[in-house]
Amino acid sequence: MLKIENLHARVAGKEILKGLTLAVNAGEVHAIMGPNGAGKSTLGNVLAGRPGYEVTAGSVEFNGVNILELPPEERAAAGVFLALQYPVEIPGVNNTYFLRTALNAQRKARGENELDSMAFLKTVREKLKIMQISDDLLKRAVNEGFSGGEKKRNEIFQMALLEPKLAILDETDSGLDIDALKQVSQGVNALRSPERSFLVITHYQRLLDYITPDFVHVLADGKIVESGDRTLALKLEEHGYAWVKEHEAGVVGEPA
Amino acid sequence: MSSAATRSPFVESQLAAPASPLPGAGVPWLDAARREHLAAFAEAGLPTKHVEAWKYTALRALAQRKFSTGDAQAAARAIDASAFALPGVDGPVLAFVNGVFRADLSQLAQLPDGLELRPMSQALREDPEPLRFTLSRYEPEKGDVFVRLNAALAGDGVLLKVVAGAKVAAPVHLLFIGAPAEGDVAWHLRHVIELGEGSELSLVEHHAASGDQRHLGTTCTDIVLREGAVLHHAAFQDAAPGAALIRRTKLHLGARSHATVHVVELGAALARHDLQAELVGNEARFDTRGVFLLHAKQHGDTQLAIRQQALNTTTDSVWRGVADERARGVFRGAVLVEPGADGSDCNVQNKNLLLSEQAEIDTKPELVIYADEVKAVHGATVGQLDERALFYLQSRGIPQAQARGVLTAAFCRTVLDDLPNAELRAYLGDRLVAQLPA
Structure with a gap:
């Protein structure tokens, strides 16, 4: 579904991604972890096409299309x-x-018919139920005056409604208390399906207690330096990111 | 100063005899007042950019143009009044075409209790005497030659009075239509509006066009609110793209009166609006909400001037400006809190959006405070759309042009949020959106 090869990207003239390679198949959940400044958010923004993020080398194919x-x-319309x-x-x-x-x-871009307000509201109500969000949130201006938790839940609610093929969660856990974290995770889990893939970007392994990843990758200095199953996240939790760097440099062996 | 030799073509053209005799002509005191005003206008000429109030609005091009003094055919021009109906505005209608009252386009039958409404031309023909004080008086305002010109040549306008205690529910529609004529016409209207003690009125001032033309219209509006009166005034300026419109609206607010003015400026090549308020009674309140949306080579200039002169008065002004292409916007928000107006609050907010590199907006809040215990807030910005918001919308699948439209519309619509007439609010919001670049 998603094939990233040797991706290099710059932000404000500074190279952040330095040859990132990653493949995500349909239905898989990949966690991207790494220390601050490793390029985690840059990866998410590059994939979504945020202005100011300049790709200098490499490719990103999404379902066979060069989305760069x-x-x-x-x-977004592509999923x-x-x-x-x-x-x-x-x-x-x-x-x-x-x-x-x-x-x-998005529907128009895909050649589908647009929903009238009745059909739209019906869809919204179904999704609200999944997300356990009160419809009060819908009447307000987008994110205006929302608490941190409400903003993040609104993001997941948008995801539920737009039904993407690839969902990238950029530190969705940051700033959430444990209840909000659980709610957001429940929302994400409800949306897991064999057709939908997730890229879960996080600094802490805590989120992965609730969203179980199929793969965990460690991003450091713009590259994936380590990949594994979810036990890798637990090792990181135990040893910290310093271990990854030392491990990379071959200073120490695999911890027991 | 100008002598016959140095007068501009514009001034010269306005000294010609009116296209048709002005209503009230032959009334000695009115003739004298008009002559005096015209002489003062001819003497002063049009203001240059050295006059502070006209610093950002050049009148050089206007000075070179000639306009006929009124439209002799105005009463006969075919106009479809239904084209100018506004949703939610279903009360009496007083309509004018090129500055001339049109009974056939007006709706004055069965006026609500407590409302007196008629054209000034009728009053001047039937019984001018009660207007003597109002029309003879001139308050010298530095550089304001358009008030002079208007006083010299206005023969018509709106006379409106709400008697004390009357609450007029249906909004009154004041309709000013510019219609194509044989040449460029200058027309002038003078409005006198009074809300008696404890009365309520909802007023819609509507400038529209039945076809493109390059007329010049001036209006002078005096609105008096007696103690405890409540006014909702919505002004919708949708004049022809080539028109020039110069308006002065002056409100006088008595104790505990409350005026709310919403202004939407969409049309005209040159639109200048001086919106002035004097809060003379304790606890008077004046709220303004306005937006101008300019494109092509439009020039829009709003000069808000407020004087808070009594205890515990409140004014709140929220304005938005949007300029695209080569348009030019000007906003001045001046509030003077005079000695003795202790315990007063004032707020002036003006945010502006430039949609093109060639567009320009000059904004200037001016707060001058001579009283104690005053809470004053002001803010003015000129900028572009928030790039983060733009990306957010795009990342959800909304194409960039549409996303820009959504954000710009939201920026403008804010000023309509508290317009109480829901149907009118929706209509004006839609008109704003329709005028945004696609």
């Missing part, structure tokens, strides 16, 4: 979704209107 050539909206680390407040734009505009824009 596409503007963000076309990537890429980025849950932002810092969801943006948009005063004056009603959440429901925003969601309907987004969903219909």
Whole structure:
């Protein structure tokens, strides 16, 4: 589904990704972990097409299409979704209107018919039930005055509604208390399916107690330096990121 | 100063005899007042950029143009009044075409109790005497030659009075239509509006066009709110793309009165609006919400000037400006809290959005405070759309152009949020959106 090869990317003239290679198959959940500054968020933003993130080498194929050539909206219509680390407040734009505009824009781009307000509201209600979100959130302006937890839940709610093929969660756990973390994780788990893949970017292994990954990758200095199953996350938790660097450099062996 | 030799073509054209006799012509005191105003106008000429109030609005091009003094055919021009109906505005209608009252386009039958409404032309023909004080008086305002010109040549307008205690529920629609004529026409209207003690009124001032033309219209509006009166005033400026419109609206607010003014400026090549308020009674309140949306080579200039002169008065002004292509916007928000106006609050917020590199907006909040215990807040910004918000919308699948439209519309619509007439609010919001670049 997603094939990243030798990806190099710059932000503000500084090279952040330095040859990242990763393959994600349909239905898989991959966790990307790594120390601050490793390039985790850059990866998410590059995949979603955020302006200012300049790809200097490498390729990203999504279902056989080179998505690096596409503007963000076309990537979204193709099925890429980025849950932002810092969801943006948009005063004056009603959440429901925003969601309907987004969903219909994607449907239009895919040649599907647009949903009228009745059909849209029906879909929204179904998704609200899954996410355990009150519809009060829908009446307000996008993220305006939302608590940190509400913002993150709104991201996952958007994901539920837009039904992407690849969902990238950029530190969705940051700033959440344990209850909010559980709610967000439940939402994500409810959306797991054999057709949908996830890239879960996180600094802490805590989130992975609730969202069980198929694979864990360690990103350091712009490259994946270690890959494994979920036990890798537990090792990191135990030994910290310093271990990865030392391990890379061949200073110490595999911890027991 | 200008002598006959140095007068601009514009000034010269306005000294010609009116296209048709002005209503009230032959009334000695009115003739004298008009002559005096016209002489003062001719003497002063159009303001240059050295006049502070006109610093950002050049009138050089206007000065070179000639306009006929009124439209002799205005009463006969075929107009489809239904084209100018506004949703949620179903009360009496007073309509004017090129500055001339049109009974056939108006709706004055069965006026609500407590509402007196008629054209000034009718009053001047039937019984001008009660208007003597209002029309003879001139308050010298530095550089304001358009008030002089208007006083010299206005023969019509709105006379509206709400008697004390009357609450007029249906909004009154004041409709000013610019219609194509044989040449460029200058027309002038003078409005006198009074809300009696404890009365309530909802007013919609609507500038529209039945076809493109390059007329110049000036209006002078005086609105008096007696103690405890409540006014909702919505002004929708949708004049022809080539038109020039110069308006001065002056409100006088008595104790515990409350005026709310919503302004949406979409049309005209040149739109200048001086919106002035004097809060003379304790606890008077004045709220303004406005937006101008400019494109092509439009020039929009709003000059808000507020004087808080009594105890515990409140003013709150929230304005938005959007300029695209080569348009130019000007906003001045001046509040003067005078000595003795202790315990007063004032707020002036003006945010502007530039949608093109050639567009320009100049904004200037001015707060001057001479009283004690005053809470004053102001803010003014000029910028572009929030790039983070733009990416957020795009990342959800909304194409960039549409995303820009959504964000710009939200930016403008904010000023309509508290417009109480829901149907009118929805209509104006849609009109704003329709005018945004696709």
